[in-house]
Every structure is written in C-alpha cells, then in structure tokens.
Amino acid sequence: MVKCARCGRSIEEKNALKHKGEDGEYEVICQDCFREATGVNYQTFAYRRENAKMTLIAVLFCLAATVYAFVTKGILYGSLGIVLTILVYLFASKKR
Numbered sequence: 001m002v003k004c005a006r007c008g009r010s011i012e013e014k015n016a017l018k019h020k021g022e023d024g025e026y027e028v029i030c031q032d033c034f035r036e037a038t039g040v041n042y043q044t045f046a047y048r049r050e051n052a053k054m055t056l057i058a059v060l061f062c063l064a065a066t067v068y069a070f071v072t073k074g075i076l077y078g079s080l081g082i083v084l085t086i087l088v089y090l091f092a093s094k095k096r
C-alpha cells in the first residue's frame with residue numbers, strides 16, 4: 001500500500017499513478033486525484049496513450065515496408081508506400 005500525495009488516502013500499489021506536478025517532481029497519486037489534476041479520466045488517458053503507441057507501431061511498420069518496397073521494387077512502389085503510411089497515420093489519428 002502507498003499513500004496518495006494529494007489526498008493522503010491509502011491506495012493499492014497497482015492503482016497508484018505517477019503524475020508529474022507543475023514543479024516537475026513526480027508524485028504518487030490515486031486515480032481520483034489524477035482526474036482532478038489532469039482533467040481526464042485515467043482510463044481515457046491510458047486508452048489514448050495505448051492508441052498513440054499503436055499508431056506509432058503501425059506507422060513504423062509502414063515506413064519499413066516503404067523502405068523495403070523502394071529497395072526491392074523501385075520508386076513507384078516506394079511512393080505507394082509513402083501514401084499508404086500517410087493514410088494509416090491520418091486514419092489512426094482521426095479515430096482518436
């Protein structure tokens with residue numbers, strides 16, 4: 001068990017969140033205080049973070065495929081890869 005730095009409530013370690021305060025110091029807070037401090041629900045925050053990670057992976061994958069296409073199939077396929085990468089990026093960021 002750890003204590004929330006804001007409300008002093010005891011929280012389970014797995015529910016404790018690290019939050020960077022305005023002074024740049026990390027503090028351990030509970031989910032309620034997290035919502036208060038950031039204005040977003042922790043679940044929403046976690047979802048967005050997860051989504052951003054997936055987008056990054058998808059874009060990196062497309063970039064790798066693009067480079068591969070450039071090398072093996074030439075500029076035409078490489079250009080298609082770039083278009084595809086941009087489409088994936090736009091689609092993924094739109095969904096959020």
Ligand SMILES: [Zn+2]
Pocket residue numbers: 004005006007008009029030031032033
């Ligand atoms: Zn708290």
